[in-house]
Amino acid sequence: MSFSxxxxxxxxxxxxxxxxxxxxxxxxxxxxxxxxxxxxxxDAAWVWxxxxxxxxxxxxxxxxxxxxxxxxxxxxxxxxxxxPLGVPNPPAFGRAGFVHxxxxxxxxxxxxxxYESLNTQSGTQWxxxxxxxxxxxxxxxxxxxxxxxxxxxxxGGIAGRCLLLDFYTYAQTHGLPYxxxxxxxxxxxxxxxxxxxxxxxxxxxxxxxxxxxxxxxMIRSGFVARYNQMSPENRADILRNEKTEYAGLKQEAAMxxxxxxxxxxxxGGDAPAFERWPPQExxxxxxxx
Numbered sequence: 286m287s288f289s290x291x292x293x294x295x296x297x298x299x300x301x302x303x304x305x306x307x308x309x310x311x312x313x314x315x316x317x318x319x320x321x322x323x324x325x326x327x328d329a330a331w332v333w334x335x336x337x338x339x340x341x342x343x344x345x346x347x348x349x350x351x352x353x354x355x356x357x358x359x360x361x362x363x364x365x366x367x368x369p370l371g372v373p374n375p376p377a378f379g380r381a382g383f384v385h386x387x388x389x390x391x392x393x394x395x396x397x398x399x400y401e402s403l404n405t406q407s408g409t410q411w412x413x414x415x416x417x418x419x420x421x422x423x424x425x426x427x428x429x430x431x432x433x434x435x436x437x438x439x440x441g442g443i444a445g446r447c448l449l450l451d452f453y454t455y456a457q458t459h460g461l462p463y464x465x466x467x468x469x470x471x472x473x474x475x476x477x478x479x480x481x482x483x484x485x486x487x488x489x490x491x492x493x494x495x496x497x498x499x500x501x502x503m504i505r506s507g508f509v510a511r512y513n514q515m516s517p518e519n520r521a522d523i524l525r526n527e528k529t530e531y532a533g534l535k536q537e538a539a540m541x542x543x544x545x546x547x548x549x550x551x552x553g554g555d556a557p558a559f560e561r562w563p564p565q566e567x568x569x570x571x572x573x574x
Contacts, residue, residue: 297309297311298312299312301314301319301320302320304320304332305332305333305334305335305337306332306333308343308344312491313491313498313548315542316328316542316545320332330545338430339435339436340414341549341550341551342436342440342550342551344499344548345440345443345445345499345550346499349445349446349497350445353444353446366503367409368408368409368509369408370385370408372408372512373407373520373524374520375524375525376407377557378406378557380406381407382404382407383400383408384400384403385400385401386401411436412571413431413432413433414431415431415432415433416571443550443551445550446497446501447501447502447503448487448496448500449504449505450480450485450487450502450503450504451479451483451505452475452476452504452505452506452507453465453507454505455478455482455483459478459482463532464532465506465507465531465532466508466530466531467530467532468530468563469532470532470535470536470565471506471532471535472540473535473539473540476504476534476543489547491546492546496547496549498548499548499550500547500548500549500550501549501551501552501553502547502551502552503553503554504533504534504552504554505554505555506531506532506555506556507532508531510555530562531558533554533556533559533560533562534559534560535561535565536561536565536566536568536569541570
């Protein structure tokens, strides 16, 4: 798989200080060149306009979505990315499990579904932009800015070109000492090697790589594959243990630069925290943006 065919697209360059930025550009500033936005935290990329609600989802422009559909869809086969409700069981991080009951309203004719417990963070989920909050959406000034409902109300959802880096298969085939349930930290160098094994240069197109602006990134850590191999008792022992560590992306400057400079529209994966948990540094990757 290669994205090299997109390197000849419109090469409009986004000026650092010309705010709001134009999501239709194909070359954007690197993290080290980010402008200082008055009132924004250090290194925050609040560049899409004063009233923006969707961040880098702005990069999923109609042109990019159309081009992705016309060039990437080969067979038309549909594959679900979410886990079934109730998986994992028990949920990680002490969250409440899924409880579904059926209530008979008229025997043998009418029934009602009751979801007595459905923790939205117990299984497959998108973390919203309020996950790490700024001062204007908490406390006495609380509001609905950057809430997840804007993703559908303003943008219609998330669809576009996706890059899957299958690190679990790469680690297995290359004999790496890797375990998704033992806190392995996946470094930028690791991802480069994984991408190379899949025939992909994971640098952004602007730096000579294969990743066009607006790509959706998915990392396969192997958490789900290992989960499916475990007994229910083993799952419970591991997931209820507060000291369990999970594999994920390494907290490091090279990873921050890469995640920023590729201008991914969204990122996701099968690991409980996407990044290594607990962090090995004094910060989380998800605090940056």
